[in-house]
Amino acid sequence: MKNKFLGLFVFLFALVSVVSCDTEPLDEGLEPISNDSAFSVKFNNNTYSTNNVSAIAIQGNITLTAEHNSGVFVFMIEGDQAGVYSGNDLNMSYITSSGETYTNLGGSGATLAITVINYQQKTITGTFNFTGAKLSESGVPTGETLAFTQGVFTNVLVTGNLVNPDPEEPTSGDYFPMAVGNTWNYTNDASLVLGATQVVNGKTYYKETNSFFIGAMEWPDLEEFVRKENGIYYSMVKSVPNSDNPIQPQEIIILKDNLAVGGTWTSTFSLTYSDEDGVGILTVNSDYVIEQKDVTLTVNGTTYQNVIKVKSTDSSVLTINGVPFGEDLPGTTETWFAKDIGIIKMKSVVESEPDEIYDLTTYTLN
Numbered sequence: 001m002k003n004k005f006l007g008l009f010v011f012l013f014a015l016v017s018v019v020s021c022d023t024e025p026l027d028e029g030l031e032p033i034s035n036d037s038a039f040s041v042k043f044n045n046n047t048y049s050t051n052n053v054s055a056i057a058i059q060g061n062i063t064l065t066a067e068h069n070s071g072v073f074v075f076m077i078e079g080d081q082a083g084v085y086s087g088n089d090l091n092m093s094y095i096t097s098s099g100e101t102y103t104n105l106g107g108s109g110a111t112l113a114i115t116v117i118n119y120q121q122k123t124i125t126g127t128f129n130f131t132g133a134k135l136s137e138s139g140v141p142t143g144e145t146l147a148f149t150q151g152v153f154t155n156v157l158v159t160g161n162l163v164n165p166d167p168e169e170p171t172s173g174d175y176f177p178m179a180v181g182n183t184w185n186y187t188n189d190a191s192l193v194l195g196a197t198q199v200v201n202g203k204t205y206y207k208e209t210n211s212f213f214i215g216a217m218e219w220p221d222l223e224e225f226v227r228k229e230n231g232i233y234y235s236m237v238k239s240v241p242n243s244d245n246p247i248q249p250q251e252i253i254i255l256k257d258n259l260a261v262g263g264t265w266t267s268t269f270s271l272t273y274s275d276e277d278g279v280g281i282l283t284v285n286s287d288y289v290i291e292q293k294d295v296t297l298t299v300n301g302t303t304y305q306n307v308i309k310v311k312s313t314d315s316s317v318l319t320i321n322g323v324p325f326g327e328d329l330p331g332t333t334e335t336w337f338a339k340d341i342g343i344i345k346m347k348s349v350v351e352s353e354p355d356e357i358y359d360l361t362t363y364t365l366n
Helices: 004-019
Strands: 038-043 046-050 053-058 061-068 071-077 083-086 090-096 101-103 110-118 123-135 141-160 183-186 190-200 203-208 222-229 232-239 250-256 264-275 278-299 302-320 331-338 342-350 356-364
Touching (some): 046 061, 053 264, 061 141, 071 110, 090 110, 090 123, 090 141, 141 278, 183 342, 190 222, 250 264, 278 342
Parallel strands (some): 053 141
Antiparallel strands (some): 038 141, 053 061, 061 071, 090 101, 183 190, 183 356, 222 232, 302 331, 342 356
């Protein structure tokens, strides 16, 4: 089953492979984007200041990127709550326009405080300081250091899964029954089969024997899983053991059955790489909305009751040293979940590609 997510990944990852060998410095004429966000820090007796700053929250971690024609800051924060982060909870780097890299070497000498989180606006505000060690082209510290002081970031918009920890409403039913051997067959030779359970990061998942949601078959050495908890349904991918291309487990939310019509959420899938040319981040962001609930839908001559329709609007971003690279490939997906049965229909639309429609034909639930 071809999938919009991996179509974006394969296209953009190919770009990463090309540009990572010959990354150009930032254009001297680049101007900061004007918005309410702000980022500033002092070093070398000068002040670096820009409004071109953004952040992504994934799996309880935050990546913050600030861009300017003189260089790019990339902070990876092991956490997504207000508080002070230091030591191994931080990875902070500055890449100059000429390609020189200064890093805090896994957290030493670095402090970052998230002082305010606005969950309605999805923004963060805070302060930071760190001492960066200059790296050689081979990634080895040269012994030269640079102090970054009086760092401040204000009202930085956070995409991804920055969610207020307040509890959700109770679940309204089971719209994706999960048990070993559960099987759903669809038109266009698509299927979804659940295999044995596996515990990952303390959560119990069902391993899919094939790819369905994120499209693990189209990315090397990945395996895909699903789980549900309190009315929220997740799809997760991780690298197979001893993979040549390892990534950390990453999860998206495919359904919240406890939301009313018009309810929304956002899921983000991101890949990060780092080499002597700098840092590349590939992110696919999906905005979901419950378009219908408790409706009736006829698929392949069978009428299903208590159906929820979810629509996602998807976009992708690739940055090299914080600079956007390549073209966005927008798309949408409509998915219909029937209570006590599962997915009965899916329609995927990606720009410049034929629509893909998958209608349920047969299913077996254990």
